[in-house]
Amino acid sequence: MIALISPAYAEGGAPADAGIFNLVLLVGFVIIFYFLMWRPQAKRAKEHKNLLASLAKGTEVVTNGGILGRVTKVDDNYVALEVAENIEMKFQKAAVAAVLPKGTLKSI
Incomplete structure (x- = not known):
């Protein structure tokens, strides 16, 4: 069994061209974070600030x-x-x- 596995290690793997994909994925997560978390929280904070100013x-x-x-x-x-x-x-x-x-x- 080990004799069959060792030749697989000897051969080179596929080239790693995932660099641009990782960058796109990271940018996608940042955009999702902005629209789902940061923007609504900033909107609520602004509304609360206006509420306090109107007291x-x-x-x-x-x-x-x-x-x-x-x-x-x-x-x-x-x-x-x-x-x-x-x-x-x-x-x-x-x-x-x-x-x-x-x-x-x-x-x-």
Whole structure:
């Protein structure tokens, strides 16, 4: 059996012309990564940045932790929310997940 295998090793293999194929494959993966991962994430980040820029006093919001509140004060990095009557909490602006429609807090 070994006598049959050894001549196969002695012969040269096919030339390796896969260099251009590997480059095309790599570029294809980069394009797929861009359209499936990076671009949608950048779009969501831009929308969230616009949401944070639009915060104003009286806006009803929900935080990442699920706390509902009405904006009472907006600073550069922080926002104060009234979560109950006469109870105010400070959050980082980035913790605001979404803006709620007006009247949502009254209906809960």
